[in-house]
Amino acid sequence: MSVSFKYWDECADPEDMEAMWNHPEVRTEWTDAGETEGQGVHLSRDPDGQPYLTQTEMRAVAEIVTHRQFDTKLDPEMICAIAELESNRQPLATGYDKKTNLITIGVMQVAPKVAEWIVREEDYLLFPVKEDPDILYKPFVNVYFGAAYLRWLSNFDGKIRTEEFVVRAYSGGTKKVNHKSTLPYWKRYLQVKECYVSRKQFDGPSPIEAPTFPTSPVSPSKGFDLYWDSRVSSEDMEHMWNHLDVFKEWIKSKEIKGKVRFSCNKEKKPYLSRVELRAIAEIVVSKYFSTRGINPTVLCALADVVSMSFIDGNEASTGLMGIDYSKAFWLYK
Template sequence: MAASFYYWNDCVDVQDMEAMWREPEVSTEWLDAGETKGNKVHLSRDPDGEPYLTQTEMKAVADIIVRRHFDSQVHPDMICAIAELASDRQPLSTRWYDKKTKETALGIMQILPKTAEWLVRDLGYRAYEVEGNPEMLCRPFVSVYFGAAYLKWLSNFEKKVRSEEFIVRAYDGGPKKATHKSTLPYWKRYLCVKESLPSRRFVSPSVNSACSSTAPAAPSSQDTGFVYIYWDSKASLEDMQEMWSHSEVAEEWTNSGEKRGKVRFSHDQNKRPYLSRVEMKAVADIILSKHFSTRGVKPSVLCALAEMVSMRFVNGVGPRTGLMGIDYSTAFWLYMELGYRAYRVDSVDDMTKPFVSVYFGAAYLAWLSEYEGRERTPQFVVPAYLSGPKNVNRQESGPLWLKFEQALSNYEDIKRDPGNCTIL
């Protein structure tokens, strides 16, 4: 293989290197080993001279990638355990060969170039460029990014929420062998490796803070290694001006000390960014008034769906991406085939932008309201949005509808008119 890494700086960009130094455990480990910030950092090497990541470094890369791109959707422990099994954390590992395609899997997560290209082309994972340059998969951040993307796809394979066992065994042998006896030994080894990972400081997830109507104080800037996520990085200048022009939002932001050009998202105790209900309602109001004024879609309905699919977390929850849980392929179809082009969708990361997610959520809702050329009732549209139009079952969708009504009651216009659940 042509790729050869001696220093960390050889296989990461400046932004990723800075992120590594901000991880307290990494900076401590590096400083203790005699590394200095501003100079090149040596990669560890095994007795054969092959570079590898320490468990501390591996954990940091997984944490950073998940925090940036897959928050609450892929667990870093799963990534770390698979990296141990797949490559022993060696970035130049080439252990697995696909006899059919005659391709060699690359990197820490042992990703086939064709798999990475498919994730880029069809699912919009474009944070790192790999097309025409498969050796990029030898870079730790790139390999973990595409490994996590594949794990996320497996977690919702065929539109079903999959178990950890299915995901891990499918990663090893493909989805068709996820229940085959040939992948069972891999699952057992995975459990042993995961159990032996270094202990991690962990706070049980809590959605209480994300369910408040207003934004609490953001985490202290003194939090070691904490990096704020800003509204301004995920919304255009025009959309930010619309938000500041919204009286309730302006009041909330001003009261929490936000400044124009640098508005922080609220973060829960696990440092996941989310929207307050005031912010959520404002985004829905703006999107609908600008782009769907003739369709009659109600802001409260979009807000209630966001409560159900993402709990208003910016990056989404589980396999669903973004506030509205719209995946890249659906948004791209709405963009290309149905002409919803107010916002571009160049990559899956665009779906974590609040205005983009709500826009395509509203577009999908509008399409479902006239599914197969028939005007549909809310009792059809809501379960169809959550489970797919072909999976709507009157009896099974009853609990979903009750949850939807409960979420709907969080918004003022529904409280004033509790009997009205009209969507269109």
């Protein structure tokens, strides 16, 4: 029987739900979304209908787990960045490694065999993963085992290891830490983690004061700038309309060709929906980088982290991807 979750309450224990509601940023995000404490909290879903954790939820889970079970000795940003790369924060994500014959599960893509080994090694009996491996689909359980593995790697073979060693070993195993196959993963990790750290600094020291909706861009857009057609070429608009998921979303919101509105927050600052962002990434990769092995999902994750999908960026970045003029000019040259 396949695993499926519609509500947070189906994949988190009452204690975990209480901790989430007590997290100021999560409470604000959930309340703004119309969720009510004591009732089922809906999981967000991507264009394919797969549930995912928002960045606020992912960070909260990482912070709660590290504080509760690792005495904050692990970096929550490391956990968030790895979850971003491994699964795009999808709790039902699964993978399979043909070389090791291992199945991986959940937001941090933990292998059940690795989780069983951690239970034996740490004598941690709270999660009976051997009897019920499906519990690894639960975010709190998955993050615990992923974090436990990271901690073990950080002291592998009795030596204090570098962050690069830990991350590359998490991706390819301890024998491939210095192999070229794990280097791209390390580089992508640094990019994603830097964005998480930058966002944390921008959010400010107090989680109560941190913004919970896409961070405000430098200056609000007005008038015609709130329409797609004022910022996008007719050719690109045609590509967008021809994208099935975008077409469905725009028709549902009663958009018409020639006058498609951007989604805006309460301050009338435009941002891209996940469907729109994914479509742009797929179109750009298809047009310009089809032979470069660039993953549109990674581009979406970076845009989500850098600007929270605000078109004009925020105070810590320029535009969706944080590319300022000097960097764009250098790339052009």
